[in-house]
Amino acid sequence: MPTYRFSVNGEARSVETRDPAQPLLYVLRNALGLTGTKFGCGEGQCGSCSVLLDGKLALSCQTPVSAVAGRKVTTIEGLGTPEQPHPVQAAFIAEQAAQCGYCANGMMMKSVELLAANPKPTRDEVKAALAGHLCRCGTHDRILRAVARASGRAAT
Amino acid sequence: MSMQLSRRNLLKAGGALVISFALPLPTFAQRADPYSGKSLDVGEVDGFFAVNQDGSVTLFCGKVDLGTGLRIAIPQMAAEELGIAVKHITLIEGDTDLTPNQGPTAGSTGVMRGGVQIRQAAATARVALIRMAAERMGRTPAELTAAEGEVRPKSGGAGIGFGALVGNRHFGLKLDPKAPLKDPASYTIVGRSLQRPDLPAKLTGRHIYMHDFKLPGMLHGRVIRPAAVGAKLLSVDEGSIKSIPGARVVRIGDFLGVLAEDEWDCISAARALQVKWSEAANLVGHQAVRDWMLAGPFEAEQALIKKGDARGALAAATKRVAASYYWPPQSHASMGPSCAVADIRPGKATIWTASQSTHRYVPAFAKILDLPQAAVRLIYLDGSGCYGMNGHEDAAADAALLSRAVDRPVRVQWMREDELGWDPKGPPQLLALEGALAADGSISAWRTEMWLPRATANLPNIPLLSPEAAGIRQVPGIAAGLITQNGDPSYAVPNIDVMVHWMKDAPLRPSNIRAPGKVANMFAVESFADELAALAGADPVEFRLRGLADARGIEVLKRTAALIGWQTRGARSTSGTGRGIAYCHYKHSETYVGMAMEVEVERASGRIRVRRVACAHDCGLVINPDALRAQIEGNILQTLSRALFEEVRFDRSRVTSTTWKSYPILTFPDVPEIRIDLVLRQNLPPLGGGEASSAPVPAALANAVYDACGARLRTAPFSRERVKTAMEKGEYA
Numbered sequence: 022m023p024t025y026r027f028s029v030n031g032e033a034r035s036v037e038t039r040d041p042a043q044p045l046l047y048v049l050r051n052a053l054g055l056t057g058t059k060f061g062c063g064e065g066q067c068g069s070c071s072v073l074l075d076g077k078l079a080l081s082c083q084t085p086v087s088a089v090a091g092r093k094v095t096t097i098e099g100l101g102t103p104e105q106p107h108p109v110q111a112a113f114i115a116e117q118a119a120q121c122g123y124c125a126n127g128m129m130m131k132s133v134e135l136l137a138a139n140p141k142p143t144r145d146e147v148k149a150a151l152a153g154h155l156c157r158c159g160t161h162d163r164i165l166r167a168v169a170r171a172s173g174r175a176a177t
Numbered sequence: 178m179s180m181q182l183s184r185r186n187l188l189k190a191g192g193a194l195v196i197s198f199a200l201p202l203p204t205f206a207q208r209a210d211p212y213s214g215k216s217l218d219v220g221e222v223d224g225f226f227a228v229n230q231d232g233s234v235t236l237f238c239g240k241v242d243l244g245t246g247l248r249i250a251i252p253q254m255a256a257e258e259l260g261i262a263v264k265h266i267t268l269i270e271g272d273t274d275l276t277p278n279q280g281p282t283a284g285s286t287g288v289m290r291g292g293v294q295i296r297q298a299a300a301t302a303r304v305a306l307i308r309m310a311a312e313r314m315g316r317t318p319a320e321l322t323a324a325e326g327e328v329r330p331k332s333g334g335a336g337i338g339f340g341a342l343v344g345n346r347h348f349g350l351k352l353d354p355k356a357p358l359k360d361p362a363s364y365t366i367v368g369r370s371l372q373r374p375d376l377p378a379k380l381t382g383r384h385i386y387m388h389d390f391k392l393p394g395m396l397h398g399r400v401i402r403p404a405a406v407g408a409k410l411l412s413v414d415e416g417s418i419k420s421i422p423g424a425r426v427v428r429i430g431d432f433l434g435v436l437a438e439d440e441w442d443c444i445s446a447a448r449a450l451q452v453k454w455s456e457a458a459n460l461v462g463h464q465a466v467r468d469w470m471l472a473g474p475f476e477a478e479q480a481l482i483k484k485g486d487a488r489g490a491l492a493a494a495t496k497r498v499a500a501s502y503y504w505p506p507q508s509h510a511s512m513g514p515s516c517a518v519a520d521i522r523p524g525k526a527t528i529w530t531a532s533q534s535t536h537r538y539v540p541a542f543a544k545i546l547d548l549p550q551a552a553v554r555l556i557y558l559d560g561s562g563c564y565g566m567n568g569h570e571d572a573a574a575d576a577a578l579l580s581r582a583v584d585r586p587v588r589v590q591w592m593r594e595d596e597l598g599w600d601p602k603g604p605p606q607l608l609a610l611e612g613a614l615a616a617d618g619s620i621s622a623w624r625t626e627m628w629l630p631r632a633t634a635n636l637p638n639i640p641l642l643s644p645e646a647a648g649i650r651q652v653p654g655i656a657a658g659l660i661t662q663n664g665d666p667s668y669a670v671p672n673i674d675v676m677v678h679w680m681k682d683a684p685l686r687p688s689n690i691r692a693p694g695k696v697a698n699m700f701a702v703e704s705f706a707d708e709l710a711a712l713a714g715a716d717p718v719e720f721r722l723r724g725l726a727d728a729r730g731i732e733v734l735k736r737t738a739a740l741i742g743w744q745t746r747g748a749r750s751t752s753g754t755g756r757g758i759a760y761c762h763y764k765h766s767e768t769y770v771g772m773a774m775e776v777e778v779e780r781a782s783g784r785i786r787v788r789r790v791a792c793a794h795d796c797g798l799v800i801n802p803d804a805l806r807a808q809i810e811g812n813i814l815q816t817l818s819r820a821l822f823e824e825v826r827f828d829r830s831r832v833t834s835t836t837w838k839s840y841p842i843l844t845f846p847d848v849p850e851i852r853i854d855l856v857l858r859q860n861l862p863p864l865g866g867g868e869a870s871s872a873p874v875p876a877a878l879a880n881a882v883y884d885a886c887g888a889r890l891r892t893a894p895f896s897r898e899r900v901k902t903a904m905e906k907g908e909y910a
Contacts, residue, residue: 057382
């Protein structure tokens with residue numbers, strides 16, 4: 022079976038798969054036990070499966086594992102822990118910016134990418150950045166407040 | 178073999194390849210072995226509470242947290258009434274072997290029924306604990322108080338901990354409906370915005386959702402749904418998946434599933450499997466639903482409200498108006514497709530599910546699996562938000578049939594097209610309204626006719642897909658919740674008729690969806706109230722206030738108007754912006770909501786932009802204000818999505834809106850500014866917060882669109898084409 026080596030949350034990992042087209046999502050969730058990355062649609066239309074690939078947002082349901090060989094993957098688990106959350110995670114917790122929380126992974130990964138490129142985004146810029154990330158519980162306003170908090174900008 | 182799971186087994190299950198990462202921890206439900214055999218009686222304190230040796234309390238709750246904050250609200254109510262800190266309470270939810278049957282977590286009853294029941298059990302327990310301590314201390318109960326997990330003299334001095342009083346022993350007490358409750362003025366826990374305990378794990382990827390739960394030896398399963406609703410399975414070419422290692426087929430009648438050790442192999446096999454289905458064209462198609470509803474035949478016609486002589490008053494009136502409103506079938510559209518894990522062994526079934534109704538489905542699964550009810554255990558785990566009965570229970574049946582077939586635990590997760598295609602749908606609703614005005618501009622007569630699918634009497638549960646396909650007998654029928662409520666206005670009307678034409682069936686398998694029936698009914702009723710206000714030449718807020726006598730209703734309406742900056746104006750809008758208002762007294766007996774919106778309508782495109790939403794909300798006692806606000810925000814945004822974008826599309830054979838492109842929902846750029854004003858009435862009983870504020874959203878939106886451009890929207894969703902058509906027919910054209 023083909024073997025792929027890549028970095029996950031700063032650690033070298035090696036994964037065997039029968040099918041090089043297996044999406045990274047299933048490798049993370051099953052072979053590597055990183056279930057914070059969620060299956061939402063498998064079609065790249067909801068953002069639940071977002072990870073960072075070399076620091077840029079990637080939809081893991083659309084990314085074959087073969088395409089990440091030699092690259093750096095960061096998942097939600099790699100951002101922070103309940104005890105020591107990443108500033109974006111801390112802001113989401115402070116704003117209580119999740120209801121069911123199933124989609125929250127994607128919102129946070131996208132926000133990390135956004136804030137790296139644009140540390141003080143406006144509310145409209147955050148909305149535009151998160152346009153491809155769906156939430157069904159209607160937590161959007163809290164998520165916008167959380168990103169504002171993480172950026173140090175007062176929520177409006 | 179025992180089906181009880183030890184933590185060690187769970188760690189082994191998830192641990193083989195997981196060395197350097199945090200391991201999934203079992204939820205409380207799986208750690209709960211010490212409590213097996215406990216009371217499940219809602220009439221007993223032991224049904225709800227166990228005091229552990231260390232003085233901590235385990236709380237057994239039949240209602241579950243669906244992302245709604247119940248996981249903090251219920252412990253707050255219990256902690257307040259018992260006299261212990263929230264952090265010393267462990268909550269177990271929706272485990273049919275451990276929690277009392279408090280009914281499904283539906284109808285916005287989590288706090289108002291479930292929480293209130295638990296609060297009363299806690300009050301009973303507190304009285305008993307104080308009595309026990311009084312005997313030990315040689316004091317009278319009146320001299321003692323329960324606080325911080327111990328009973329102590331009010332005058333100060335050493336107390337006795339709950340653990341020392343009753344740790345690891347049963348209370349053996351009936352729940353006392355008269356046990357005195359604490360004075361709300363003394364509350365120190367209820368009424369505070371404590372943070373939800375599950376969010377740190379949810380937001381760092383550590384929380385174990387239903388979708389993340391694994392068992393040793395578990396297989397992955399997928400069910401192949403027919404190409405058309407009601408199609409028969411003609412043939413399966415098992416050779417088509419022989420290149421996928423370990424993939425196998427399970428066929429029971431028209432039920433078809435595939436299994437594999439590896440999830441991706443399972444998905445690959447489900448896609449590769451060559452299957453022939455019969456043709457079927459049993460559906461009416463989404464474009465024909467409205468005519469189909471009007472055409473009948475009807476199973477019955479039922480008068481729901483009859484007061485005065487509405488027909489006579491309408492016939493005699495000089496100022497009257499009539500209009501019809503239509504609400505389409507909608508999907509729960511959960512972000513995570515439904516998922517379940519089942520472990521079905523001879524004589525014992527354990528099913529992990531995100532169902533809102535674990536207790537209700539025990540008899541159903543007992544019948545499906547031909548087991549005694551006592552041998553069936555359903556355990557709730559958090560799923561993706563469901564907002565009614567989505568596919569969770571169907572996925573549980575999928576997993577159960579597959580597990581039974583192979584005598585191993587099976588996990589089934591639906592794919593996106595399964596969820597949008599096969600979740601039971603919110604039913605279509607059609608309403609025809611007539612109203613008339615008296616000389617003074619008040620409403621003199623009102624008629625509502627509804628066309629609705631009729632719930633099957635005494636239906637134990639909504640029949641599930643896989644047993645049906647497998648030829649396993651279930652009680653046939655349909656149900657969609659209490660969908661006739663709020664079909665009449667909250668305003669004083671001397672002559673009123675409300676009646677329903679009951680249809681025997683629905684165009685697609687229905688179920689309850691958030692605020693069942695009330696979203697569509699209040700869309701019609703509160704839009705029509707606006708039509709009457711326009712006929713009267715009255716300001717919409719003034720018109721409503723004139724018809725209201727209920728002081729709580731008047732207050733939310735006034736506060737809503739103030740919050741949006743409502744200004745009475747005589748002239749129509751010329752700027753393309755407008756504001757609308759709607760009022761809701763949920764079920765005419767529960768929560769009061771005022772909802773106002775400010776919108777902008779692009780005349781050329783028909784696009785609606787919601788700029789601002791203001792809501793005043795009175796649900797009596799508020800347990801956790803921030804968690805309540807989250808629910809209201811969610812109700813507003815989710816229902817905006819339903820009103821603006823959502824309609825299940827289907828042809829004669831199958832649902833065709835099975836992706837987020839064909840079933841679009843609200844996205845971030847659509848999100849308005851939201852302001853919420855909570856009316857705190859801490860001395861009154863708590864009412865529901867999970868649904869009520871969704872009901873007035875569509876009417877407030879439609880009324881604002883009317884104000885903006887003269888387009889009266891009477892069919893949801895409010896697509897650009899519909900807005901443009903309504904503008905052409907509208908009063909500003």
